[in-house]
Amino acid sequence: MSFDFDHEMQRLEGKLKSLRSKEYIPDALLEIVARTAAIQVEARAAVQAAPLPELATPDAHAQGAPLLPRDAFTYDRARTAATFGRLLAMMRAAGGSLGGAAEVVREAMEKGELAVEDACDAALRDDVAWFDAWALRLTDAPSLVRFLAMGSVVPSVEALAAQVAAEDARRTGADQPGATPVVWQHGHCPVCGSAPLVGRLVGKEGALHHTCSFCRHEYRAKRLQCPFCLEEESKNLEYFTADGEPGFQVHVCKSCKGYIKVADFREFDRISIPVLDDLESLALDIVARQQGYKRPTASAWGF
Numbered sequence: 379m380s381f382d383f384d385h386e387m388q389r390l391e392g393k394l395k396s397l398r399s400k401e402y403i404p405d406a407l408l409e410i411v412a413r414t415a416a417i418q419v420e421a422r423a424a425v426q427a428a429p430l431p432e433l434a435t436p437d438a439h440a441q442g443a444p445l446l447p448r449d450a451f452t453y454d455r456a457r458t459a460a461t462f463g464r465l466l467a468m469m470r471a472a473g474g475s476l477g478g479a480a481e482v483v484r485e486a487m488e489k490g491e492l493a494v495e496d497a498c499d500a501a502l503r504d505d506v507a508w509f510d511a512w513a514l515r516l517t518d519a520p521s522l523v524r525f526l527a528m529g530s531v532v533p534s535v536e537a538l539a540a541q542v543a544a545e546d547a548r549r550t551g552a553d554q555p556g557a558t559p560v561v562w563q564h565g566h567c568p569v570c571g572s573a574p575l576v577g578r579l580v581g582k583e584g585a586l587h588h589t590c591s592f593c594r595h596e597y598r599a600k601r602l603q604c605p606f607c608l609e610e611e612s613k614n615l616e617y618f619t620a621d622g623e624p625g626f627q628v629h630v631c632k633s634c635k636g637y638i639k640v641a642d643f644r645e646f647d648r649i650s651i652p653v654l655d656d657l658e659s660l661a662l663d664i665v666a667r668q669q670g671y672k673r674p675t676a677s678a679w680g681f
């Protein structure tokens with residue numbers, strides 16, 4: 379369960395190199411992504427482990443109940459506030475309309491109109507109305523406050539999710555050598571109950587792993603199932619690829635019109651970091667949208 383800072387930073391460097399080869403991702407955006415990801419890896423290494431809250435019982439969990447619902451997550455408040463400050467300073471330094479919006483946020487904090495904890499608590503309970511009020515004030519960068527809040531709370535949330543998953547594996551014996559891998563049947567994240575962000579295929583037989591859009595926990599999911607509406611009819615589930623984007627698939631559901639992108643790097647020497655795989659495959663979102671599909675979870679990189 380320990381977090382290997384050097385290893386993660388190395389993987390991040392490698393991943394950023396392949397992102398830089400994508401001409402349609404603007405340099406300024408990549409710079410922000412690179413700095414944000416590095417700040418988050420540093421924060422993740424420094425997060426103080428919280429005492430583990432009470433989890434759903436094994437029976438309730440087997441029926442699909444998340445181990446720890448999203449709004450029951452706690453976070454390292456001091457570390458999160460420091461991360462918020464670093465992300466905000468980076469955005470101000472970016473200049474342009476984003477920098478201007480970040481300056482408005484800084485002033486609001488100084489005047490006591492915006493508290494980091496309120497923003498982070500709103501992120502935990504997914505309070506759309508709370509963030510919408512800020513979007514109205516920051517028309518040049520409507521998602522900036524959400525980005526700052528989610529971006530700064532994620533290292534804590536990720537650390538707690540890893541603790542929760544490890545505790546569940548311990549109590550069910552899933553962490554024992556030779557244990558049958560758990561294939562989660564309920565679509566949403568087994569840890570926090572949020573919808574998945576992206577997927578990837580792993581191992582010889584191409585096991586499908588989904589990464590949670592909130593706590594970033596990665597879990598094995600059913601191959602033939604829509605993770606959003608749980609459709610299992612094979613005639614309603616399809617996937618397509620796009621020329622120029624090898625290594626990525628778009629899995630679509632004809633029942634709910636949702637889609638999720640799935641990385642398949644098994645034939646390539648490529649690094650998968652799910653939240654960045656999502657950015658790397660931006661072109662496929664456009665294709666999916668043109669075909670009338672929508673993604674239920676937003677990219678982590680909207681400002």
Ligand SMILES: [Zn+2]
Pocket residue numbers: 539567568569570571572590591592593594595
């Ligand atoms: Zn989750």
Ligand SMILES: [Zn+2]
Pocket residue numbers: 604605606607608609631632633634635636
């Ligand atoms: Zn569906």
